[in-house]
Amino acid sequence: xxxxxxxxxxxxxxxxxxxxxxxxxxxxxxxxxxxxxxxxxxxxxxxxxxxxxxxxxxxxxxxxxxxxxxxxxxxxxxxxxxxxxxxxxxxxxxxxxxxxxxxxxxxxxxxxxxxxxxxxxxxxxxxxxxxxxxxxxxxxxx
Numbered sequence: 001x002x003x004x005x006x007x008x009x010x011x012x013x014x015x016x017x018x019x020x021x022x023x024x025x026x027x028x029x030x031x032x033x034x035x036x037x038x039x040x041x042x043x044x045x046x047x048x049x050x051x052x053x054x055x056x057x058x059x060x061x062x063x064x065x066x067x068x069x070x071x072x073x074x075x076x077x078x079x080x081x082x083x084x085x086x087x088x089x090x091x092x093x094x095x096x097x098x099x100x101x102x103x104x105x106x107x108x109x110x111x112x113x114x115x116x117x118x119x120x121x122x123x124x125x126x127x128x129x130x131x132x133x134x135x136x137x138x139x140x141x142x
Contacts, residue, residue: 047071072096093117 044066069090088106092113103109 045069045071047073 046067046069067085067088069092070085070088071090071092071094073092074095084105084107087108089108090111091106091109092111093101094113095116098114098117101114103112
């Protein structure tokens with residue numbers, strides 16, 4: 001569902017507009033410590049590209065109930081923070097500087113794309129299902 005198709009309350013619309021205005025002003029997406037995200041708990045696909053991400057474990061679980069797909073691309077991210085996304089099925093974190101990832105954070109993960117990350121280390125617990133789609137041919141320095 002697109003944001004334009006969602007029926008948001010007036011308060012939620014204002015909070016969302018405030019969130020995007022802040023994002024556009026300073027080119028920084030503080031996704032892990034932004035109180036405005038509490039109104040976005042219905043999002044099931046979040047894509048973040050070319051923003052500086054700050055790491056905090058407090059607010060991202062708000063997205064846990066519905067978040068099925070998370071894409072983080074070219075954000076200079078070094079680790080996937082220690083939160084657990086129980087419903088996440090697709091994780092794409094391409095062109096970052098990810099050092100490690102622990103798959104036990106994502107029990108329903110079906111697709112994992114960590115291509116073009118520097119010095120990536122995958123813990124074997126990352127592969128829970130035999131049908132997990134990964135992209136090892138495109139990974140660098142594995």
